[in-house]
Amino acid sequence: MSTSMQPQNKEGWSLIPVLCFIRKPGDTLRCTLGAGHDSDHLHAYTHTSWPHRSGEKQAD
Numbered sequence: 001m002s003t004s005m006q007p008q009n010k011e012g013w014s015l016i017p018v019l020c021f022i023r024k025p026g027d028t029l030r031c032t033l034g035a036g037h038d039s040d041h042l043h044a045y046t047h048t049s050w051p052h053r054s055g056e057k058q059a060d
Helices: none
Strands: 041-043 048-050
Touching: none
Parallel strands: none
Antiparallel strands: 041 048
């Protein structure tokens, strides 16, 4: 899929449909778990986790 064909969020960033990618509050880390997971968020490289909040959407 070309970049121009990928879905984008309101800021114009391309969405990555296979990753959750929610940002940790107050940080630059993003969740690297699969999209739609129900558990706490996790950054795979640092092994940092943070709670899943209701109503979160990808790349918020």
